[in-house]
Amino acid sequence: MNIFEYHLQEIQSLILKNKDSLELENIDNLNKINLEVPPEKFDFDLSCNVAMVLGKLNSLNPKDLAEKIKKIFLNEISSFSEIQIAGPGFLNIKLSNLALIKNINSILKNNKTYGSNKTSENFNIEFVSANPTGPMHIGHCRGAVYGDVLSNLLKFNGNKVTKEYYINDYGNQIYNFVESVYLRIEEINSKKPFPKKENLYPGLYIKDIAKKIIEENKTIIFKDLKKNFQFLKKKSLEASMELIKKDLKQLGILHDNFFSETEIVEKDLVDKAVQDLKDKNYVIEGYLKRPKGETDDNWKKTKRLIFKSTLFGDDNDRALQKDDGTWTYFANDVAYHMNKVSRNYTNLVNILGADHTGYIKRITAAVSALSKDKVKLNCKVCQLVKLFKSGEPYKMSKRAGEFISVQDLLKEVDKDSIRFMMLNRSNDVELDFDFDKVKEKSKDNPVFYVQYAYARINSVLRSLNLKLFQKLELEKNSFNLNKSEKKIVRKVFEWPKIIESSSRKFDIHKIPFYLYELSTLFHSYWSKGNEDKNYKFIENSKIKRKEILVIFNLVAIVLQNGMNILGVSLPEKM
RNA sequence: GCGCCUGUAGCUCAACUGGAUAGAGCGCUUGGCUACGGACCAGGAGGUUCUGGGUUCAAAUCCUAGCAGGCGCACCA
Numbered sequence: 079m080n081i082f083e084y085h086l087q088e089i090q091s092l093i094l095k096n097k098d099s100l101e102l103e104n105i106d107n108l109n110k111i112n113l114e115v116p117p118e119k120f121d122f123d124l125s126c127n128v129a130m131v132l133g134k135l136n137s138l139n140p141k142d143l144a145e146k147i148k149k150i151f152l153n154e155i156s157s158f159s160e161i162q163i164a165g166p167g168f169l170n171i172k173l174s175n176l177a178l179i180k181n182i183n184s185i186l187k188n189n190k191t192y193g194s195n196k197t198s199e200n201f202n203i204e205f206v207s208a209n210p211t212g213p214m215h216i217g218h219c220r221g222a223v224y225g226d227v228l229s230n231l232l233k234f235n236g237n238k239v240t241k242e243y244y245i246n247d248y249g250n251q252i253y254n255f256v257e258s259v260y261l262r263i264e265e266i267n268s269k270k271p272f273p274k275k276e277n278l279y280p281g282l283y284i285k286d287i288a289k290k291i292i293e294e295n296k297t298i299i300f301k302d303l304k305k306n307f308q309f310l311k312k313k314s315l316e317a318s319m320e321l322i323k324k325d326l327k328q329l330g331i332l333h334d335n336f337f338s339e340t341e342i343v344e345k346d347l348v349d350k351a352v353q354d355l356k357d358k359n360y361v362i363e364g365y366l367k368r369p370k371g372e373t374d375d376n377w378k379k380t381k382r383l384i385f386k387s388t389l390f391g392d393d394n395d396r397a398l399q400k401d402d403g404t405w406t407y408f409a410n411d412v413a414y415h416m417n418k419v420s421r422n423y424t425n426l427v428n429i430l431g432a433d434h435t436g437y438i439k440r441i442t443a444a445v446s447a448l449s450k451d452k453v454k455l456n457c458k459v460c461q462l463v464k465l466f467k468s469g470e471p472y473k474m475s476k477r478a479g480e481f482i483s484v485q486d487l488l489k490e491v492d493k494d495s496i497r498f499m500m501l502n503r504s505n506d507v508e509l510d511f512d513f514d515k516v517k518e519k520s521k522d523n524p525v526f527y528v529q530y531a532y533a534r535i536n537s538v539l540r541s542l543n544l545k546l547f548q549k550l551e552l553e554k555n556s557f558n559l560n561k562s563e564k565k566i567v568r569k570v571f572e573w574p575k576i577i578e579s580s581s582r583k584f585d586i587h588k589i590p591f592y593l594y595e596l597s598t599l600f601h602s603y604w605s606k607g608n609e610d611k612n613y614k615f616i617e618n619s620k621i622k623r624k625e626i627l628v629i630f631n632l633v634a635i636v637l638q639n640g641m642n643i644l645g646v647s648l649p650e651k652m
Numbered sequence: 653g654c655g656c657c658u659g660u661a662g663c664u665c666a667a668c669u670g671g672a673u674a675g676a677g678c679g680c681u682u683g684g685c686u687a688c689g690g691a692c693c694a695g696g697a698g699g700u701u702c703u704g705g706g707u708u709c710a711a712a713u714c715c716u717a718g719c720a721g722g723c724g725c726a727c728c729a
Contacts, residue, residue: 082668120672248729250729393655399727407726407728435724460725461657534688565670599675602693605684614688
């Protein structure tokens with residue numbers, strides 16, 4: 079139950095009902111009213127800006143209006159026991175004990191779904207899509223975790239989600255990759271040294287792939303790249319996708335669907351997509367401007383098919399054909415997205431690295447054109463990860479073969495810490511990832527801090543031979559919360575709001591931040607017992623008050639649901 | 653030159669998308685452990701929210717002109 083949403087609706091309809099007695103002529107902006115968490119110092123449960131919003135629109139003094147609204151609320155909403163008018167006209171609201179009990183009982187009963195806001199759309203989320211030319215490096219890692227957690231979040235919230243990986247197994251880079259594998263095979267078989275050529279992949283994993291192919295195909299003699307190309311391509315791609323899938327698996331990520339670019343090309347989906355755009359009048363046959371940095375000698379003016387993406391806000395129109403008439407990468411991608419549109423998703427999401435920012439406008443334009451604006455494509459960019467180790471920045475470069483791979487990372491840091499740290503920052507800002515810090519088992523490491531709160535809950539329950547989520551219900555008469563407990567309950571009530579706002583804008587970093595804050599309240603609650611015996615949980619090997627068990631369960635419920643979304647484990651013992 | 657992202661405490665970042673006296677962690681500093689696991693807690697100092705202008709009851713948030721940093725700017729993928 080989202081008490082903020084529930085009471086907001088109650089407030090809105092009450093305003094409508096009392097429109098005349100409040101002397102409100104204009105109430106067409108009810109959606110600007112919101113119900114928030116008041117600042118801590120006020121010791122109230124809810125805070126509402128209704129008097130300020132409506133006061134402005136009707137030229138009424140917000141504080142006078144607030145007084146009138148306060149009376150109506152207290153008369154008509156039985157869940158509100160006390161209201162204070164504060165600041166420029168905020169209504170700070172306290173919930174009655176009965177309302178608190180009702181909410182708490184409902185959370186305890188519906189623990190598994192607590193926080194879900196129950197929307198029901200159909201998402202396709204494309205993420206990682208790392209080139210199948212080798213294992214994943216740390217740069218891929220952030221987008222991978224982001225996409226996975228976004229999927230979990232949207233699912234938790236009631237949506238259907240397909241997690242998709244687009245395999246770029248077509249084009250020049252694949253040729254270079256296969257050639258690299260071939261040359262490594264020659265190196266192994268004939269001791270020909272691997273040449274230093276710019277476009278080749280020098281990474282040593284290529285050697286492993288070469289070895290594997292040799293061992294698994296002993297009857298085949300690899301003597302001619304051209305002759306063996308198709309076979310080698312197939313085997314090499316399989317091998318590198320295997321590496322990538324292994325990386326993903328170890329990060330706890332499992333895609334539902336792998337979609338191959340080659341398949342798009344071979345099934346002539348590009349021709350269909352381009353025809354579709356032609357039919358809609360978004361394609362012209364024309365000339366492109368000379369690209370910046372290109373000399374006139376190298377630049378041939380050739381007539382080609384061009385997508386008019388400027389009609390959708392792009393900076394330039396985009397080529398669908400290369401010089402030789404073959405399709406561009408973009409054309410293939412248009413076809414891929416037409417395929418996605420045809421699969422009846424309501425929302426498409428692409429998770430991209432910062433280096434692909436420039437691509438967003440054209441592909442968003444393409445989806446608008448193809449779906450006649452019926453399907454939304456939302457591209458989210460993950461900024462760079464800067465890797466540190468004892469103060470020294472780590473550099474990575476896939477071409478040079480000196481990158482920090484996900485495997486390197488996993489050797490030092492466990493999956494839980496990687497995931498949590500990658501999420502503990504807005505995707506819009508660069509992320510400093512410090513090896514040393516992430517390995518620490520202390521407050522410096524937020525993962526442990528949150529896990530530790532859960533472990534503490536379990537340690538008390540263990541000593542009492544109790545378990546979490548056993549039938550627990552509050553009765554009307556006996557209910558008294560101390561200050562710390564009140565704070566925790568309020569924080570727990572906020573959870574559905576966090577889910578709502580983080581799924582609206584895909585701001586998933588709010589979840590780890592929130593879980594950290596909840597854990598802080600819990601650790602503080604725990605430590606109160608050291609200063610004040612009244613705050614001890616246990617007396618004569620029994621729990622002192624039922625409320626304590628309730629708090630334990632509430633915190634545990636939110637920690638579980640939250641960490642489930644993050645895909646981070648929550649051990650009972652540490 | 654153009655596009656996108658960022659600029660908030662000494663450092664790393666939040667701020668419910670326009671709300672109240674801008675909050676956390678680290679660092680600094682003062683306290684608290686023979687324990688329901690101190691792998692923690694309580695307190696203090698620390699701010700012209702990059703700068704100038706604008707919009708309004710209210711701006712870190714919106715508009716505008718700049719400044720600084722990052723990432724891009726192909727017929728590559």
